Amino acid sequence: MTNSEIVDLLELTGRLMELHEQDAFRTRAFSSAAFNLDKSTADLANLPVDELIKLPGVGKSVAYKIREIADTGRLTELDELLAQTPAGVLDMFRIKGLGVKKIGTLWRELGIVSLGELQQACEEGRVATIKGFGKATQDKILAALEFLQEQKGKVRMDKAAQMAGLLLDELTPHFDRVEVSGQVRRKAQEIDTVQLLIQTSDPISAMLTLNGIPSLQPNEVESSPFAWRGQLDGFDVRVELLLVAPDQMDRQLFILSAAEPHLQQVGSGGASLLQVAYTSPDTSEAAIYERAGLPYIVPEMREDDFAFRWATRHRADELVTWDDLRGTLHNHSTWSDGKQSVAEMAAYCRELGLTYFGIADHSVTASYANGLDAERVRAQQAEIDALNAGFGTGFRIFKGIESDILGDGSLDYDDEILASFDYVVASVHQTLTMSIEKATTRLLRAIENPYTTILGHPTGRLLLAREGYPIDHRAIIDACAAHQVVIEINASPYRLDIDWRWIDYAMEQGVMLSINPDAHTLSGLLDMHYGVAVGRKGGLTKQMTFNALSLDDMQTYLQNRKLGIGKK
Template sequence: MTNADIVDLFEQTARLMELHNEDPFRIRTFSSAAFNIDKLQDDITQLPIAELTQIQGIGKSIASRIREIVDTGQLTDLNELLARTPEGVLAMFRIKGLGAKKIRVLWTELGIDNIRDLQMAAENGQVAKIKGFGAATQEKILASLEFLQSQAGKVRMDKARMFAQVLHDELKPVFPSVEISGQVRRQAQEVDTVQLLIETADVIGAMNQIDQLPMLTRNDSQSSPFVWRGQLSGTDVGIEIKLVPEGQLPRRLFIETAAEAHLEQIGPTGMTLLQAALTAPSPTDEAIYERAGLPYVVPEMREDQFAYQWASRHHPDELVTWDDLRGTLHNHSTWSDGKHTLAEMAGYAQSLGLSYFGIADHSQTASYAQGLRPERVAEQHREIEALNAGFGTGFRILKGIESDILGDGSLDYTPEVLASFDYVVASVHQTLTMTKEKATARLLKAIENPYTTILGHPTGRLLLAREGYPIDHKAIIDACAEHQVVIEINASPYRLDIDWRWIDYAQQQGVMLSINPDAHSTAGLLDMHYGVAVGRKGGLLKTMTFNALTLDEIVDYLAKRRQAKGF
């Protein structure tokens, strides 16, 4: 049990209290407790009630519930609410634009208690007739439902990696040769099947041993004598464990890792990559590509034919790696909505071997995230200068900001304040419902702003939760090339935005990309691993990776850019 688990349970309790129209004071109590605990840096799970009540925002009532959660893994208040709430109503909270109050209206006035009935009511026009909804809300509900249905049964890259590793660690003591393959090995940003391979001569015995794992539930209708299929407890993502004859694991690992479109490529020898994989005398990856007459492609890029086009111009050694990263430029601290102080964030970055840490807390319009007013910007800059004096010459904190791109495309401060930063990450956070034309025009104006250094998470998407607003990617990338604006690969596994399919076009136009973790805690800095993975998938070169520049190089770059822009 962690602080985050407690926060999740309190937030869910507050939502369901609002759904059931309970006492507003009690709702605020749980909501405020979740907010306050989320901001804490220290682990509170081991504290007794007396010490919990010494923490700001935690009274005796909340303290006792924290202890209940830690000691039992449950919360009585939440259990009682869940018992009164249909499962289908709970699922409605996943729909974009529907909060507790609107869900309550749908439930009590239309008798809708599941997503299927909600979709039918929206398609029949019934939702639009409800006071406070209207046609626009109805269309948003339908669009959100369509998106959620398309994402069903999938998990993000980070969860898929975790599931695969858990299964690998459980199977490894029983089977000496176990490999993670499929979508996880090629670092897919969304995964619908977590696949592993086991080398064994005893198929029946292996199946029986897999069935012994309590975390797994077999789907008999989808399984076969050589393939175990089912689910991992608590998830709906598919689990596939394939049994491979002895001596065939390297060959099968190659075949199962690559997507079908990649295996279908015909090489100069006249055979497809799949045919080469099945017939190559040596089962190594390099030998298989050589037999097909095709250039070697790293596992991350084995998605489609694009990889061969890229490989005809570049060598795999040119791809960016974690070790190539020299700094990090999009991060938050307790100055806005981060969990750790500026000193802690920078210190952790230094411990990772990085030579610069760019702080980019939220700007003033983001009041929901405690965005910085101009006077607080000045205070933060004074702290940065004091900290830099203690770091010496080998490490430096850079003064940045994540400036909201406002509705008209302008940035969130006066030119005088913007000029005080070393760099500016410009991002859209509010008014996300836009046409392609509106969204593109909004971003283009921000890119043309001389103070914009990096375009942050260009589409605003949240994987599996929110589709990004539509943009003209070519127009945006071309404008970044014209105005010397770097494009962010937001490395948060919740975003991974810009999509990897546009990375190579950006490079061809001369646009550098920055692998930014958007970290709100020290652990969040490690999300750059996910950014590196999708960067490599899209063919990102280390020479085109902005935060692969050394400290001296990036300081020089930013200084010259400021001079060229005239501020």
């Protein structure tokens, strides 16, 4: 059992105890343990009870529950709670903003035991009549239900990549050539079909092989003689395995990795890219574009005609790559809600070949994330000074902060504290339900703050879980251009925010973009791979990538920006 699996079971137990109105003290014990252990780097599964009780938030009772989970893979108390809870009530936990107490009220007072019944009750106006709800809450629930329905059957980029990797490992021993194609190869941020191509001259034998792999569950209705369709155990998204003759693999890999609007682009010869792809004697991708009289487009950008407009101003080799990144600027440590120390995070950055690490722990308003007050800011900065003294000239830790943007657009430190940082990432974390006018005004004020260096995850969206709050993207980007504020591409696969469709406009306005992992763990630093992928999809060039600046250039930029405060 991993730490995250143990924490998830403890958290679910606490929520179900609250739902069933069990002893408040014991309920808090489970919830507190889950909250504290989520940040722990201890190997929970291998700690005895007497070591577990030394961890923050863990009492003896919960310690024994952790041992039960680690030893058996389950928790008897949780099983009993689950047996008392309709599956549809559990589904309600997925609705953002709907707390456990309200779910319990809906279940007990209206007898709602499914998302369908909840939607019907909202549409009939019954939810609004319950004390503590009202029409505004009812409307929010309806919007959340609609959003969940739209996302059904999809996975994020990271899950899709994991699935594709597992399928490659499973299939490669059986076939001469297997290629990932479709949405996964295009690096789509949300994916409804994980598609792979299998080279074979004997589709009947190949299909028998696929049906004999235990982890693959076929959908016989949707499958055909040349297409296996079904699911991979442990994932609820569609899998499509297409059987392709050897002489057609390259051609089909190209065609199936591009979206239809991209393939319909007509080249200088009067034929569409799709028509050329089917008739070209040379089936290499570069040859297909050349024969069509069109510029070569990398797989990530094969969505629509945007890539061809972009190509009138840029070349494919200008696009940012992982190797272009020189540092990382939005990361968290054990000072707030991260799982590793500043020293550990910085050391891993050095292992990755980066030359600077920017710490941007949560600010004072983010009490839920152990945000730093002024005294702790000074203590952290003293620690960073000591670490930097040991690095020499080839590596540096920059002192940053992720300062919360308050409801009125102000940042949550005074100017004296803000001035002590090398840079400030300004982000919204709370009060997410505003009109587009108010949300935009709020961000504009934060951008106008002279201490704001980077605008963090501009819409606050969580892919497949929560829509971003509405903002006027053009107005925000224009303001960033006017005030020389960098915009973050939050590389966490849960966010990927700002959306790739706005990257080109930002570059046109002269706004640089920073590929920030928002890392809370060592492995989280690798999320910059996802940020690079969506950056390339949106046409981001190395020249306009903020954290592609060298260490010397980054130091100069940040120093000059601080010197310019108050001189405008």
